[in-house]
Amino acid sequence: MKYKRILLKLSGESLQGTQKYGLSPEVLQSYAGQIKAAAATGVQIGIVIGGGNIFRGLTGAKKGFDRVKGDQMGMLATIINSLALQSALEDNGVKCKVLTSIRMEPIGEYFSKARAIEYLEAGYVVIVGGGTSNPYFTTDSASALRGIEIEADVLLKGTRVDGVYTADPEKDPAAVKFNEISFEEVLDRRLKVMDLTAFTLCRENGLQIIVFDMDTEGNLGKVLAGEQIGTLVKP
Ligand SMILES: Nc1ncnc2c1ncn2[C@@H]1O[C@H](COP(=O)(O)OP(=O)(O)OP(=O)(O)O)[C@@H](O)[C@H]1O
């Protein structure tokens, strides 16, 4: 097994599938199936999910919402997504716990490093909802933070694109994909792999990142098996 423990970051926006908003049952089932297969190999899986399919603080602020309240709404959206994925996982027979960064028992137990590791070692998939619990951050930062805290071997960023490109591939058809890239080169080229806070946390704590397309069934298994399908960002 290549990794003992991973932190998987899932895009909230991907959870809406072909819809304009909300949760796609098909995407949830696809993710649950891939995570079930990964868990069956014995790898310990921590997950952080975005909230872009429901609410983003910055977008809210542009529409007149107070930024801090908007960010809190965004963090609550990540908890909705966490519960949806937990439900899909349990439906597939996978043991799963949702821990929350903001106290809200009985929806989820309050996150602590010790509690997360205890559940991971007991064979549960652990989803950490609620971002960092602070406004002005993102779930990319939460995934970097939780990945470092739980001592994950790698941060797997499962997203809509199949890796890091010389430019945003959704905007520039001439963009070229990297198989591997260093933290320094990402910074020099100003590539938007993750937001800068998240990226800096990973870089300073030596947490490697693999960016890959989670929307193609089987890709999570391929990444865990060491197949070169996304982009590895390393020191
Ligand atoms: N150089 C680049 N290489 C790859 N993707 C890039 C690059 N620059 C910008 N992107 C964009 O980053 C997006 C992926 O970011 P991310 O997974 O954080 O999406 P998100 O929808 O913001 O997630 P969430 O809903 O969780 O906030 C891709 O859709 C891609 O268009």
Ligand SMILES: O=c1ccn([C@@H]2O[C@H](COP(=O)(O)O)[C@@H](O)[C@H]2O)c(=O)[nH]1
């Ligand atoms: O630590 C955090 C994490 C998230 N937020 C807010 O939630 C939304 C949704 O998260 P995404 O990472 O964009 O999917 C985000 O836009 C923030 O408004 C936060 O405030 N703090």
